[in-house]
Amino acid sequence: MTNTLMIAGVSTNINSNQKYKIKKRLQKYILKKSNDADLKLFMEHKKIVNIPDSTLLMDENIKWYKSNADGCYYIYIFDMETTEVSYQIKVNHKWDEAVITYVENTSDITSMITGPIGEILFRNHILFQHGIVIHAAAIDWKGKGILFSAPSGTGKSTQAKLWRRIKGAKIINEDRPAVRIEKEYVYVHGTPWNGSSPKCTNCSVPLSAIVMIEQSEENSIELLKSREGISRVLPRCFLPYYDGELMQIAMYNIEKIIDIVPIYLLKCRPEREAVELVYQCVK
CATH class of the missing domain: 3.90.228.20 (Phosphoenolpyruvate Carboxykinase; domain 3)
Known part of the structure; x- marks a missing residue:
């Protein structure tokens, strides 16, 4: 399933092998025709996500890691109740390609696009768009x-x-x-x-x-x-x-x-x- 959004002149392609529903807040930003997007997001799910030993704490629910091996950024968002990882976001150094991995029991993946995941990706990508x-x-x-x-x-x-x-x-x-x-x-x-x-x-x-x-x-x-x-x-x-x-x-x-x-x-x-x-x- 694929949708393309246009936010602040930045086109964002959301691709997932799972069905999802675009939140009402985002519906006004949907493009009718998909094109070559500025920011490409792919969503996938796994049973569990492991984090590396070396992390930088951003706040109590988000941890940040930059890999010296592949130059990519890794962001981990934790469930507030279980303290387990709910989402991993892998982003390239230009912030124009990202893979969002969510654990299988995560109930609402698109709420994160309208929430902290989408916001973090957008406001870092727009830096490269002046x-x-x-x-x-x-x-x-x-x-x-x-x-x-x-x-x-x-x-x-x-x-x-x-x-x-x-x-x-x-x-x-x-x-x-x-x-x-x-x-x-x-x-x-x-x-x-x-x-x-x-x-x-x-x-x-x-x-x-x-x-x-x-x-x-x-x-x-x-x-x-x-x-x-x-x-x-x-x-x-x-x-x-x-x-x-x-x-x-x-x-x-x-x-x-x-x-x-x-x-x-x-x-x-x-x-x-x-x-x-x-x-x-x-x-």
Whole structure:
């Protein structure tokens, strides 16, 4: 069984010898015609998966290993209850071919494509497509993309919703949009990964501004210089800290994006005046 998805301009081919059902969140990204994909995934099952002795712990349920023998990356995801391996992902060094192995009693293989497996593969592959995934809320206002970024709970989704209510903007993604450089322009794309928010749209628009948010009793906005812009944006990006080569690519992409797209610091309250300040910058 084969399906091809198009996410942020990246075509992903999913091939499996087992039947599976595409989750609702991914259905809007399905291509009717299969073609030569940018990222190729093959899914298979085994009774048991063994892990090598040398591993790097990413978090309590995911372990990471890079083989010196074949140059491939191996990612292991564990069952939270049994602590046994549920999935092994083998990826080549360009992150464009992957084999996902799941144990036989794993009940829902496609939930992992919409969850951590799919997200890890996509956000590392998009680095090679001049892109990065950012922790932000993205909107489309009259064909202009605006990103609102901040630590969780600061108000990025609130600003996006204010723009929807006051300016009629469309919400692209409230948590994990992708940003790519395409022919000297920067575009923001919707992805199916959006944290706990139900808001995700399969669309893309040119990115006009990245707005970093701070809560404040008074509303103000300022254009940031490149150095401060990088220091503000960098912690909000999903970065491959576990691999030096991938980090170099990610840093290059971020620097190029910031060279093109203005970065603003918005100190604000959740009210109309904050919307108007950003509006004056992007209108």
